[in-house]
Structures are given as structure tokens and as C-alpha cells.
Amino acid sequence: MKSLVLSGGGARGCFEAGVLYELFDRIQFDNISGTSVGALNTMILSQCYIDNDKSLLKEVWTEMIKKNKDVYRKNYLKATIGRPPYKFSPLKKKIQNKVNFKKIIELKTKKIMVTAVDLRANSGL
Numbered sequence: 001m002k003s004l005v006l007s008g009g010g011a012r013g014c015f016e017a018g019v020l021y022e023l024f025d026r027i028q029f030d031n032i033s034g035t036s037v038g039a040l041n042t043m044i045l046s047q048c049y050i051d052n053d054k055s056l057l058k059e060v061w062t063e064m065i066k067k068n069k070d071v072y073r074k075n076y077l078k079a080t081i082g083r084p085p086y087k088f089s090p091l092k093k094k095i096q097n098k099v100n101f102k103k104i105i106e107l108k109t110k111k112i113m114v115t116a117v118d119l120r121a122n123s124g125l
Contacts, residue, residue, distance in 0.1 A: 017060070024057070044098070
């Protein structure tokens with residue numbers, strides 16, 4: 001049984017996705033868990049397993065890097081005073097357009113665990 005744990009940390013997500021892209025054809029994980037951006041990559045990787053196609057890892061992160069004007073805040077100063085550097089609603093829409101959560105929930109061949117934390121409210125999501 002092979003397990004994978006993906007950490008949070010914003011920009012780490014892009015690095016994780018690149019590693020997962022390269023590992024996709026070499027290692028199949030039975031258990032995948034992630035927190036924060038690691039949870040996002042857990043969902044994307046799960047969708048890749050369902051589709052048997054790793055291209056979604058590259059597609060999502062390329063779009064996040066190149067087509068992100070609606071996601072990231074223009075005023076970076078606000079992001080340094082307790083607000084995230086991104087707007088959640090457009091990010092959520094991008095993710096929902098790429099990942100079929102119903103299929104992931106029905107995925108029987110893998111155990112998927114995700115979590116995220118609202119740092120301002122100091123509670124899990």
C-alpha cells in the first residue's frame with residue numbers, strides 16, 4: 001500500500017503538481033491526503049486517476065500561473081495584513097470547472113482525505 005501526504009503552503013502547490021505529474025505513470029498511490037493547497041492537489045490527482053490522464057495537473061497550474069488576474073488581489077499590501085493573497089470565489093469556480101467532486105466521492109479504489117484551515121477563524125473548513 002502506497003500513501004501520499006501533500007502539505008499546504010501556497011506556492012508549494014505548483015512544485016507538488018510538477019512532481020505528481022512526473023510520478024503519475026510510475027507510482028499509483030492507494031491513500032492520498034492533503035491540506036490547503038495539498039488538498040487541492042489531492043483533488044486534482046484524484047481526478048487524474050479517474051480519467052487515467054495526468055494532463056489536468058499541468059493544465060490547472062498553468063492556468064493558475066498565467067490566467068490568474070481574477071484570482072489574485074491587486075493590492076498586495078492587504079494580503080500582508082491577515083487577508084489571503086487571493087480571492088476565494090474565482091479560485092473556487094476555477095477548481096469546480098476542472099474537478100468532478102461527485103466522481104471523486106464515488107472513487108472506490110483510493111482513500112482520499114483533505115483538510116483546510118481558516119486561519120482568521122482558527123477553525124477547520
